[in-house]
Amino acid sequence: MTKLIFRGTGDSMGVPRVYCDCEVCSEARSADGGINRRLRSLVQIEETGSGTTLIDCGPDWGKQMEAASLRTVDQILLTHAHFDHIGGLVEWADACRWLGKSGQAFAPAEVIAEINERFPWLQRQIHFTANDEPMELGSWRISCWRVNHGKNGYSYAYRFDHLSKAYSWVYCSDAIGLTEDQQKPLYGLDLLVLGTSFYKENFAYETRSVYDVTEAMDLIKLWKPRQVYFTHMSHDIDLRRDYGLPSHLRFAEAGLEIGLEPI
Incomplete structure (x- = not known):
């Protein structure tokens, strides 16, 4: 079984x-609270066949590795080259250097180009592989596609289709204003x-970069996934509230x- x-x-x-x-930030930093404490978005995928995979590597990577009791990972998938999604690559590269290993990162070619332009020395410790075409990892066929941010x-969203059984899920952390074509891989998902x-979000639409919950709920009625988890949340979301x-x-x-x- 795969764990997310x-x-x-x-x-x-x-x-x-x-x-x-604000109330959410105050609760997040309180000694006896903290349900609203949120590090930058990152998920860990655990599977016997492929080991430990992360999606994204933001500036909180070290804290997240410690929380997971992880000393290394097998590979990282990257969604785009914004700092909150790649800021931990420098720390990961340094860890790889001390471990005497090469980190394995997968991302679309244009994302890799942006990363290499900004941090050209990362290539000494991290091997970047373009995944514009579908790839297989463990029990999954992984494909990604460009989405409006x-x-x-x-940014890029990732879709995982099980190689032998009927199960599909998508990770789409940074998106808004998706075209019809960009929405096609989101229909009928298990997760x-x-x-x-x-x-x-009450700011002008043209100044925004991510859907709000009310917009997402309207789209979810069209896409009809079996299960949805919201992530990439600001201090506007209070987990104590119903x-x-x-x-x-x-x-x-x-x-x-x-x-x-x-199934």
């Missing part, structure tokens, strides 16, 4: 925000992990484990 484990569920700034004393440009920074979500929708929390069990 949430190690970070926060947006680009995480929760608490250093500058903020609003004012922040683009969808979707980024939603706010419950209802939002009245349908039973197959919920907010992810750090440490939450999901068994990906094909």
Whole structure:
């Protein structure tokens, strides 16, 4: 069986925000609270055949590795080259150097090009492989496709299809304004992990970069996934509050484990 484990569920700034004393940030930093404490978005995939895989490697990577009691990973999939998704690559490369190994990272070619332009020395310790074409890893066929990321440009979503059984799931952390073609891989999933920074975001649409929960719920009615977990959450989302979500929708929390069990 494959396990999906949430190690970070926060947006680009995480929760608490250093500058903020709102109720959510105050609870997140309190000694006796912290249900709303959110490191930058990252998930861990555990499978006997492929070992430990991470999706993204943000600046909280070291803390997330410690929380998971991990000293190394087998490979990392990258969604895009924004700092909250690649900021931990420098630390990972240094860990690989001390371990005397080469890190294995997979990303679309244009994402790799952006990373290499910014951090050319990473190639000494991390081997980057383009995955614009579908790849196989363990029991899964993995494909990715470019999605709109609003004012922040683009990101990639990852779809996992089991090689021998009927089970498909998608990780799409940073998206808004998806075209019809970009939505096609999202229909009829067993599991969808979707980024939603706010419950209802009132800023001008053209200034935004991620769907809010209300927009996501409308789209989910069309896509009809069996199960949905929201991630990439800002300090607008309070996990102590009952939002009245349908039973197959919920907010992810750090440490939450999901068994990906094909029929």
